[in-house]
Amino acid sequence: GQQLNQSPQSMFIQEGEDVSMNCTSSSIFNTWLWYKQEPGEGPVLLIALYKAGELTSNGRLTAQFGITRKDSFLNISASIPSDVGIYFCAGQRGSARQLTFGSGTQLTVLP
Amino acid sequence: DAGVIQSPRHEVTEMGQEVTLRCKPISGHNSLFWYRQTMMRGLELLIYFNNNVPIDDSGMPEDRFSAKMPNASFSTLKIQPSEPRDSAVYFCASSSRTGGLGGANVLTFGAGSRLTVL
Numbered sequence: 402g403q404q405l406n407q408s409p410q411s412m413f414i415q416e417g418e419d420v421s422m423n424c425t426s427s428s429i430f431n432t433w434l435w436y437k438q439e440p441g442e443g444p445v446l447l448i449a450l451y452k453a454g455e456l457t458s459n460g461r462l463t464a465q466f467g468i469t470r471k472d473s474f475l476n477i478s479a480s481i482p483s484d485v486g487i488y489f490c491a492g493q494r495g496s497a498r499q500l501t502f503g504s505g506t507q508l509t510v511l512p
Numbered sequence: 513d514a515g516v517i518q519s520p521r522h523e524v525t526e527m528g529q530e531v532t533l534r535c536k537p538i539s540g541h542n543s544l545f546w547y548r549q550t551m552m553r554g555l556e557l558l559i560y561f562n563n564n565v566p567i568d569d570s571g572m573p574e575d576r577f578s579a580k581m582p583n584a585s586f587s588t589l590k591i592q593p594s595e596p597r598d599s600a601v602y603f604c605a606s607s608s609r610t611g612g613l614g615g616a617n618v619l620t621f622g623a624g625s626r627l628t629v630l
Binding site: 434 | 622
């Protein structure tokens, strides 16, 4: 089963608003990744975080790797309609190659 | 690069039939993953291969599921016999670990195969 708790499950926001979502785990992860999935497509990587405390931006997206290595958050500033989709956090533990995924945050941006 | 290529994109079949899903990973990637996505259980890892060798198949639901990777550019996921509860979107992903031991492992996903078993 899934080991990552992602919240919120869904969000309805007005265009232009900022968005924040997060993932927590009882286990330590060495890498945190954030993916976005649009309807009919596979998840696409947005941001990868490799070090505890790391803060990384990709355009209007900013993500942080928690100091405890058990959490991460993703912020989207000044949301636009094309931000609509499902956002997933994913973690990599130890030397494992596989990723464990959160349950996703469904984002809806209202015009 | 064409990315990870999966086929078919959609398949509708009847219970009891054999289903074969196909995946071509990104050239040069040495790890391949099969995930299943459902509303109830989200993204679940079924199996992954490293250098064409199955490493972890603990996520494969039961003996009806099998996966092969005969070479570095092709993998199949087979369900025989299929059941309605197998209905889901099946994703293939590939990766090439950066750095040494413990280096980052960024997965690139295909567009998925949506399976409906009636």
